[in-house]
Amino acid sequence: MFQTEFLDIPALASAGGEVRLPGSKSISNRVLLLAALSEGTTQVHDLLDSDDTRVMLTALEQIGCRLEREGDSLRITGIGGALPPGTAAELFLGNAGTAMRPLTAALALLGGEFTLSGVPRMHERPIGDLVDGLRQLGCSIDYLGNDGYPPLRIAPADFRAAAVQAPIQVRGDVSSQFLTSLLMALPLRAAAQDITIEVVGELISKPYIHITLELLARFGIAVRNDNWQRFQIPAGSRYRSPGEIHVEADASSASYFIALGAIAAGPGVRILGVGAQSIQGDIRFVEAAQAMGAEIESGPNWLQVRRGRWPLQAIDLDCNHIPDAAMTLGVMALYAEGTTTLRNIASWRVKETDRIAAMACELRKLGASVEEGADYLRVTPPARPADWRAASIHTYDDHRVAMCFSLAAFNPQQLPVRIEDPKCVAKTFPDYFEALFSVCETPRERIPVICIDGPTASGKGTIAAEVAQRLGYGILDSGALYRIAGLAAHRAGIAIDPVHEEEIAALVRTLPIRFTATQQILLGDEDIGHAIRSETAGMDASRVSALPAVRAALVSLQLNFQRLPGLVADGRDMGTVIFPAAPLKVYLIASAECRAARRYKQLISKGISANITALRADLEARDARDMLRSVAPLKPAPDALSLDSSELSIEQVVEQVLHWWQQRQPFKG
Ligand SMILES: Nc1ncnc2c1ncn2[C@@H]1O[C@H](COP(=O)(O)OP(=O)(O)O)[C@@H](O)[C@H]1O
Numbered sequence: 044m045f046q047t048e049f050l051d052i053p054a055l056a057s058a059g060g061e062v063r064l065p066g067s068k069s070i071s072n073r074v075l076l077l078a079a080l081s082e083g084t085t086q087v088h089d090l091l092d093s094d095d096t097r098v099m100l101t102a103l104e105q106i107g108c109r110l111e112r113e114g115d116s117l118r119i120t121g122i123g124g125a126l127p128p129g130t131a132a133e134l135f136l137g138n139a140g141t142a143m144r145p146l147t148a149a150l151a152l153l154g155g156e157f158t159l160s161g162v163p164r165m166h167e168r169p170i171g172d173l174v175d176g177l178r179q180l181g182c183s184i185d186y187l188g189n190d191g192y193p194p195l196r197i198a199p200a201d202f203r204a205a206a207v208q209a210p211i212q213v214r215g216d217v218s219s220q221f222l223t224s225l226l227m228a229l230p231l232r233a234a235a236q237d238i239t240i241e242v243v244g245e246l247i248s249k250p251y252i253h254i255t256l257e258l259l260a261r262f263g264i265a266v267r268n269d270n271w272q273r274f275q276i277p278a279g280s281r282y283r284s285p286g287e288i289h290v291e292a293d294a295s296s297a298s299y300f301i302a303l304g305a306i307a308a309g310p311g312v313r314i315l316g317v318g319a320q321s322i323q324g325d326i327r328f329v330e331a332a333q334a335m336g337a338e339i340e341s342g343p344n345w346l347q348v349r350r351g352r353w354p355l356q357a358i359d360l361d362c363n364h365i366p367d368a369a370m371t372l373g374v375m376a377l378y379a380e381g382t383t384t385l386r387n388i389a390s391w392r393v394k395e396t397d398r399i400a401a402m403a404c405e406l407r408k409l410g411a412s413v414e415e416g417a418d419y420l421r422v423t424p425p426a427r428p429a430d431w432r433a434a435s436i437h438t439y440d441d442h443r444v445a446m447c448f449s450l451a452a453f454n455p456q457q458l459p460v461r462i463e464d465p466k467c468v469a470k471t472f473p474d475y476f477e478a479l480f481s482v483c484e485t486p487r488e489r490i491p492v493i494c495i496d497g498p499t500a501s502g503k504g505t506i507a508a509e510v511a512q513r514l515g516y517g518i519l520d521s522g523a524l525y526r527i528a529g530l531a532a533h534r535a536g537i538a539i540d541p542v543h544e545e546e547i548a549a550l551v552r553t554l555p556i557r558f559t560a561t562q563q564i565l566l567g568d569e570d571i572g573h574a575i576r577s578e579t580a581g582m583d584a585s586r587v588s589a590l591p592a593v594r595a596a597l598v599s600l601q602l603n604f605q606r607l608p609g610l611v612a613d614g615r616d617m618g619t620v621i622f623p624a625a626p627l628k629v630y631l632i633a634s635a636e637c638r639a640a641r642r643y644k645q646l647i648s649k650g651i652s653a654n655i656t657a658l659r660a661d662l663e664a665r666d667a668r669d670m671l672r673s674v675a676p677l678k679p680a681p682d683a684l685s686l687d688s689s690e691l692s693i694e695q696v697v698e699q700v701l702h703w704w705q706q707r708q709p710f711k712g
């Protein structure tokens with residue numbers, strides 16, 4: 044996840060490849076419970092791994108289900124509608140409403156002795172309406188704390204006393220989870236008679252009840268829905284495992300990648316985890332995207348999206364059925380011919396932010412003409428490519444604003460887009476930007492590189508790491524590559540001199556060097572971060588780096604670090620040889636005395652013994668060799684900005700570099 048203050052997305056060109064979206068939590072926990080109540084084994088694919096699904100799984104094991112991991116899937120052997128005799132358990136359900144409520148209903152109807160509790164916050168979340176509904180059936184449920192709230196004790200009940208003739212009543216205006224819980228559990232009592240549930244009050248969140256009904260159908264229970272007010276479970280209902288089931292990915296999250304496929308040139312995007320037959324309401328975004336020009340194929344669990352009509356076609360759409368995903372259409376409208384109107388979106392005004400106002404404001408920043416009404420938005424794209432603007436997108440702590448505006452990076456003017464507070468995507472899709480970058484391509488020259496070159500111990504590595512962290516960019520520690528080369532030659536017993544140049548270069552070309560996401564440096568499986576940091580390794584690096592063939596062998600490896608969204612590269616020749624077109628080159632220096640003192644402190648703090656006089660002599664020798672060598676000598680690039688850090692703190696140097704970087708950016712707030 045990007046934790047930065049902002050994320051600058053370079054202009055993007057095309058998209059291709061696969062993206063797997065995180066699974067839907069609501070579907071995951073419903074599927075787990077239904078599989079648990081069924082007879083036989085259900086193989087569940089793509090289950091969401093989260094706190095809420097974990098507590099559900101633990102509870103299901105406690106009541107007698109068998110769970111087996113099989114690769115990425117999970118096999119659940121259910122209890123077949125009845126508990127093993129004498130089952131008793133204390134269940135801890137964390138803060139998972141999708142576990143507490145349905146389990147309360149199911150366990151109260153199954154018989155057995157249970158306590159159900161959770162974290163303190165769970166004990167403040169109401170459950171009284173559900174308990175009242177269950178008591179109408181004769182269930183025995185006691186409150187162990189406050190009335191109307193968990194923790195609860197469930198005891199076996201004598202159901203013969205309470206024949207289920209009258210409809211079970213449940214409130215629909217507090218949480219649709221109460222109705223969902225009854226719908227999932229009441230088939231346990233429907234062997235011999237129909238059971239009717241009546242909703243009291245206006246039913247909220249109908250799409251979630253729709254998901255419940257669809258999943259029940261997949262497990263063999265056909266509930267009759269009478270206008271969302273009465274639901275009838277027919278006599279003889281029995282949970283039957285479908286054998287295998289895929290948990291769908293979140294359909295609203297899919298909208299960004301559907302739009303991506305429609306906008307980006309290239310082979311198209313394959314979205315794994317959700318298909319056009321999805322039971323989630325937002326999947327109908329597919330139809331809207333098709334109307335704008337997307338070419339979409341789908342299977343049970345995937346969508347394949349390619350650019351079709353181009354430019355896109357403007358649409359005029361009532362978006363009431365896809366309120367969340369429809370925001371993505373607002374950004375697609377930037378690429379359409381004509382004016383797009385999104386209607387019936389009054390609910391946008393009361394979401395995470397006033398989404399109509401937010402979309403209008405940010406779309407205008409990009410150069411669009413926008414008309415906003417109480418319940419509609421009308422978007423006309425910039426008339427010509429030159430009318431697009433590089434904008435800093437304010438995201439209003441709204442994950443959907445952040446995600447949909449990332450797609451403005453495909454603008455024809457090839458302008459970057461700044462997304463403020465990118466971490467707001469954590470609400471539904473923490474790795475959204477990583478997923479986006481994994482399927483997007485852009486010519487290398489559009490991916491920004493900040494070069495930090497200079498002599499040893501001037502602070503390059505420290506500054507590069509901090510600047511990269513503040514911008515969300517990757518890091519290239521090119522010195523580490525020469526240090527590894529020196530170490531490998533040393534270990535292979537090859538003398539580091541011009542006579543052995545080709546032999547060392549050949550060795551270097553085969554080295555399995557990897558940098559991990561956590562900045563570990565691996566040679567094969569060995570973490571060599573420590574071994575290459577000694578001053579001897581530094582000297583070997585300096586010698587090996589003077590050999591032209593060795594330098595040539597490391598060029599393509601270094602160029603491969605230039606990846607989205609950007610790179611900070613530290614070394615000796617980043618700005619002069621490897622990235623000569625970089626938009627910012629810093630030449631970082633400090634006095635020899637100061638550098639020797641810094642290196643001394645650094646080595647001592649790592650537990651490596653050192654002598655300051657010897658260190659200074661070594662670093663001056665290294666500087667001389669680096670500056671005087673014939674190939675890629677250490678010197679500032681003609682367009683580098685020099686910075687003497689002798690008298691500056693690390694923070695001051697970082698701020699100076701970031702200031703220079705900001706000066707080069709085109710964004711208007
Ligand atoms: N401006 C600075 N002021 C004080 N110490 C610094 C400064 N810049 C870097 N250092 C310290 O100097 C040491 C050497 O820095 P490093 O980044 O390893 O240099 P280089 O990569 O140029 O060899 C580190 O311990 C670092 O914390």
Ligand SMILES: Nc1ccn([C@@H]2O[C@H](COP(=O)(O)OP(=O)(O)O)[C@@H](O)[C@H]2O)c(=O)n1
Pocket residue numbers: 498499500501504521522523525526581584585586588589613614615616617665669
């Ligand atoms: N781009 C680079 C980076 C390092 N090097 C060489 O590799 C050695 C070790 O680099 P480093 O950046 O790890 O060294 P320090 O500056 O940390 O001492 C340097 O002394 C250079 O001789 C190079 O030639 N070109």
